[in-house]
Amino acid sequence: MAQKPSIPKGTRDFTPxxxxxxxxxxNTIQKQFELYGFQPxxxxxxxxxxxxxxxxxxxxxxxxxxxxxxxDFLNKVDDKLYSKKDSNAITSKISEKALRYxxxxxxxxxxxxxxxxxxxxxxxxxxxxxxxxxxxxxGRFREFYQCDADVVGSNSLWQEVxxxxxxxxxxxxxxxxxxxxxxxxxKILSGIxxxxxxxxxxxxxxxxxxxxxxxxxxxxKEEMLEKGISKxxxxxxxxxxxxxxxxNSQVVQLxxxxxxxxxxxxxxxxxxxxxxxxxxxxxxxxxLKLDVTLARGLNYYTGAIFEVSAPEQVQMGSIGxxxxxxxxxxxxxxxxxxxxxxxxxxxxxxxxxxxxxxxxETVTKNIDLLFINFGDKEGLFSLKAIKQLRLNGxxxxxxxxxxxxxxQMNHANKRNIPFIVLVGEKEMETESYTLKNMVSGEQVxxxxxxxxxxxx
Amino acid sequence: MAQKPSIPKGTRDFTPxxxxxxxxxxNTIQKQFELYGFQPxxxxxxxxxxxxxxxxxxxxxxxxxxxxxxxDFLNKVDDKLYSKKDSNAITSKISEKALRYxxxxxxxxxxxxxxxxxxxxxxxxxxxxxxxxxxxxxGRFREFYQCDADVVGSNSLWQEVxxxxxxxxxxxxxxxxxxxxxxxxxKILSGIxxxxxxxxxxxxxxxxxxxxxxxxxxxxKEEMLEKGISKxxxxxxxxxxxxxxxxNSQVVQLxxxxxxxxxxxxxxxxxxxxxxxxxxxxxxxxxLKLDVTLARGLNYYTGAIFEVSAPEQVQMGSIGxxxxxxxxxxxxxxxxxxxxxxxxxxxxxxxxxxxxxxxxETVTKNIDLLFINFGDKEGLFSLKAIKQLRLNGxxxxxxxxxxxxxxQMNHANKRNIPFIVLVGEKEMETESYTLKNMVSGEQVxxxxxxxxxxxx
Numbered sequence: 001m002a003q004k005p006s007i008p009k010g011t012r013d014f015t016p017x018x019x020x021x022x023x024x025x026x027n028t029i030q031k032q033f034e035l036y037g038f039q040p041x042x043x044x045x046x047x048x049x050x051x052x053x054x055x056x057x058x059x060x061x062x063x064x065x066x067x068x069x070x071x072d073f074l075n076k077v078d079d080k081l082y083s084k085k086d087s088n089a090i091t092s093k094i095s096e097k098a099l100r101y102x103x104x105x106x107x108x109x110x111x112x113x114x115x116x117x118x119x120x121x122x123x124x125x126x127x128x129x130x131x132x133x134x135x136x137x138x139g140r141f142r143e144f145y146q147c148d149a150d151v152v153g154s155n156s157l158w159q160e161v162x163x164x165x166x167x168x169x170x171x172x173x174x175x176x177x178x179x180x181x182x183x184x185x186x187k188i189l190s191g192i193x194x195x196x197x198x199x200x201x202x203x204x205x206x207x208x209x210x211x212x213x214x215x216x217x218x219x220x221k222e223e224m225l226e227k228g229i230s231k232x233x234x235x236x237x238x239x240x241x242x243x244x245x246x247x248n249s250q251v252v253q254l255x256x257x258x259x260x261x262x263x264x265x266x267x268x269x270x271x272x273x274x275x276x277x278x279x280x281x282x283x284x285x286x287x288l289k290l291d292v293t294l295a296r297g298l299n300y301y302t303g304a305i306f307e308v309s310a311p312e313q314v315q316m317g318s319i320g321x322x323x324x325x326x327x328x329x330x331x332x333x334x335x336x337x338x339x340x341x342x343x344x345x346x347x348x349x350x351x352x353x354x355x356x357x358x359x360x361e362t363v364t365k366n367i368d369l370l371f372i373n374f375g376d377k378e379g380l381f382s383l384k385a386i387k388q389l390r391l392n393g394x395x396x397x398x399x400x401x402x403x404x405x406x407x408q409m410n411h412a413n414k415r416n417i418p419f420i421v422l423v424g425e426k427e428m429e430t431e432s433y434t435l436k437n438m439v440s441g442e443q444v445x446x447x448x449x450x451x452x453x454x455x456x
Numbered sequence: 457m458a459q460k461p462s463i464p465k466g467t468r469d470f471t472p473x474x475x476x477x478x479x480x481x482x483n484t485i486q487k488q489f490e491l492y493g494f495q496p497x498x499x500x501x502x503x504x505x506x507x508x509x510x511x512x513x514x515x516x517x518x519x520x521x522x523x524x525x526x527x528d529f530l531n532k533v534d535d536k537l538y539s540k541k542d543s544n545a546i547t548s549k550i551s552e553k554a555l556r557y558x559x560x561x562x563x564x565x566x567x568x569x570x571x572x573x574x575x576x577x578x579x580x581x582x583x584x585x586x587x588x589x590x591x592x593x594x595g596r597f598r599e600f601y602q603c604d605a606d607v608v609g610s611n612s613l614w615q616e617v618x619x620x621x622x623x624x625x626x627x628x629x630x631x632x633x634x635x636x637x638x639x640x641x642x643k644i645l646s647g648i649x650x651x652x653x654x655x656x657x658x659x660x661x662x663x664x665x666x667x668x669x670x671x672x673x674x675x676x677k678e679e680m681l682e683k684g685i686s687k688x689x690x691x692x693x694x695x696x697x698x699x700x701x702x703x704n705s706q707v708v709q710l711x712x713x714x715x716x717x718x719x720x721x722x723x724x725x726x727x728x729x730x731x732x733x734x735x736x737x738x739x740x741x742x743x744l745k746l747d748v749t750l751a752r753g754l755n756y757y758t759g760a761i762f763e764v765s766a767p768e769q770v771q772m773g774s775i776g777x778x779x780x781x782x783x784x785x786x787x788x789x790x791x792x793x794x795x796x797x798x799x800x801x802x803x804x805x806x807x808x809x810x811x812x813x814x815x816x817e818t819v820t821k822n823i824d825l826l827f828i829n830f831g832d833k834e835g836l837f838s839l840k841a842i843k844q845l846r847l848n849g850x851x852x853x854x855x856x857x858x859x860x861x862x863x864q865m866n867h868a869n870k871r872n873i874p875f876i877v878l879v880g881e882k883e884m885e886t887e888s889y890t891l892k893n894m895v896s897g898e899q900v901x902x903x904x905x906x907x908x909x910x911x912x
Binding site for chain 2: 380
């Protein structure tokens with residue numbers, strides 16, 4: 001008996017409508033990337049295992065999909081090791097390649113491998129799928145696209161300014177107005193930790209602070225106490241919990257907290273530069289907001305930290321994020337290359353646009369015109385017209401069989417084709433085309449020239 | 457010590473220039489697909505192993521990349537089987553998923569799985585990577601893109617007519633003029649085998665005939681004799697070796713060979729229908745040619761067989777192929793769904809376009825304008841202009857640091873940026889922009905409006 005077909009859990013088939021909507025997002029982002037001077041690269045779907053392993057922590061290592069070696073793969077496993085029947089120990093002997101887990105590590109590998117061909121600063125974007133052996137759940141997949149833009153080889157804060165504008169440009173182009181671009185700086189977090197005497201507890205401190213939105217001030221303080229941050233230190237934090245007002249006035253308040261920390265002051269200086277530039281340049285539809293609780297992948301970022309929230313009317317986590325990191329390529333032996341980058345959460349952006357009904361109608365239309373098939377002679381006559389239509393950019397096709405009229409009409413309706421064309425004996429004699437609007441039922445007789453000019 | 461980075465053999469990194477050129481091919485093909493009424497689908501990169509295994513023959517099964525199960529994968533292997541240390545026997549116990557080997561089997565799986573949502577005839581296209589554990593060699597990769605268009609659920613010969621026009625439309629749009637679209641029909645090959653009394657040796661017969669171009673008439677006859685085809689049968693083939701003249705006159709000669717085979721006559725009838733339609737419709741730059749030696753994947757095809765050759769001045773194998781198959785979805789339990797489809801050989805098309813210098817220059821250009829950075833004030837002034845340029849569709853950027861002029865000019869040259877803009881004190885005072893042509897060295901002072909209208 002034939003198998004009942006299915007796909008692996010956590011993966012998806014995309015229907016024509018879904019592909020069209022996804023491509024609309026990809027193309028819109030891509031266009032803005034290119035206006036901003038970013039260039040595309042692509043890396044292989046699988047990398048050598050040692051390129052990926054050890055770069056994402058133990059949990060990451062477990063979630064990387066490993067590819068089984070071809071041929072007699074057990075041949076390479078010595079009998080002693082084999083006899084232990086230890087999955088962990090045997091993996092590296094029977095698998096040398098693994099599927100990409102994100103785009104960042106392959107990008108770092110690319111930069112190091114191609115460093116002599118690359119002109120720095122190098123602005124690249126990359127839109128490709130990644131794979132993670134995560135437990136599948138709502139909105140979390142084992143195969144999904146990432147979409148990253150990064151600049152490497154430049155310490156300039158203009159890059160941060162550009163990325164904020166780029167976020168604004170992309171979401172404006174997607175007609176998703178009212179997103180909030182939150183910004184913070186690792187140096188500010190370090191500065192605060194220093195001021196409250198918790199420099200050695202930076203991670204614990206930021207993990208707790210990051211929860212302010214969710215659990216509130218009191219619980220955050222409790223957690224900090226539990227983690228060993230002194231009561232006196234926590235008291236110094238008080239102004240943080242009540243930061244308010246404009247970006248600028250918040251910065252003023254932060255300054256008073258951080259006046260004894262060089263690193264903190266540096267962070268403030270960076271924020272001020274960025275805020276001043278963005279104020280002067282203006283954003284089209286997004287808002288820039290200082291959020292001192294924002295930490296994201298703190299170990300990773302060394303300067304600016306970004307996160308984008310969807311407009312308030314939508315319940316959705318962040319739809320983008322990024323920041324500056326100072327040693328991306330060090331893991332592959334190229335030191336002192338500063339990078340800064342952002343990413344877009346494509347699956348979530350898709351959900352937001354769908355919920356707010358922001359996909360343009362034209363995105364999912366397929367063909368404009370279906371020619372009804374009345375037989376071989378009529379079919380050939382129709383295909384000649386269709387050829388001219390296509391040469392003028394009009395999507396058109398002939399129903400493939402001289403089936404019953406009703407069946408052909410049904411086909412047009414099921415595919416949401418807005419117009420059909422009827423070509424019978426009479427039309428062929430007079431070289432005319434009867435165009436029927438499938439919604440209104442209205443019919444009109446046109447010459448080929450008229451038909452083309454109506455749709456091109 | 458840091459690892460020296462590399463990628464697995466048979467895979468490729470694509471540089472910005474290569475991605476741009478590949479995207480040009482993808483986009484051009486995609487545009488024609490949509491004009492012809494094809495809709496995109498996408499399927500997961502990996503399928504359940506039992507979806508793929510057994511569909512491509514033993515050799516195919518070996519070349520499929522298998523994904524190792526996550527977690528303690530050896531736990532599921534019983535000790536008795538484990539003790540045999542037999543790679544083949546253990547594979548299905550430690551691997552349940554595998555990377556896509558082509559787009560055809562996943563498409564068949566998709567059609568069966570989604571049959572209730574699909575409106576037939578279903579015209580789909582798919583452009584995605586596939587993976588094969590083949591021995592890497594020149595022009596053969598372990599990861600490469602396939603690009604397929606198929607119609608399922610229609611027996612109409614108009615589909616064959618449409619596919620020939622589609623090939624012509626795509627290669628014309630790519631400016632690759634002079635390709636030859638070769639056509640044959642499985643029924644003609646079966647008919648000939650029947651006439652010469654070798655119906656049971658159809659494969660041997662066609663494999664030998666397929667070599668006519670390479671080894672010549674005598675050797676082909678020798679091989680047929682060796683394979684047990686009778687001398688008398690081979691004599692009846694004589695007219696085949698001297699087939700000449702127009703498509704139509706070759707058909708007349710074929711008819712005389714095949715007048716005793718019903719199947720053969722049916723094949724001729726199909727060819728004649730297609731040839732007549734194409735003659736009436738005309739092709740833009742391609743030529744349709746009958747090639748009775750064309751067999752391709754004969755077991756697979758049941759009607760028309762297509763293959764496209766690059767223009768004669770280029771040494772290259774086929775750059776496309778396809779045909780009609782009558783039971784694509786049967787393997788997954790959906791019977792009697794006829795399909796016909798074509799594919800494009802993307803890597804070879806890339807090589808041909810490169811060799812003939814057919815990529816438009818605009819494909820690989822990145823930004824139009826680099827603003828030289830003279831400091832923070834000038835930078836901000838420049839970014840305001842850049843914002844306006846981008847809103848008008850002009851790719852522009854600011855050099856991120858106020859580095860030495862020479863360094864910034866070098867950067868523009870290395871990235872092949874055609875124009876730079878100089879904004880210093882004077883320009884800021886007069887709200888003007890000095891535009892410098894990097895090739896001619898010519899300089900001109902413009903207002904922002906003039907600058908925009910020059911590049912938009």
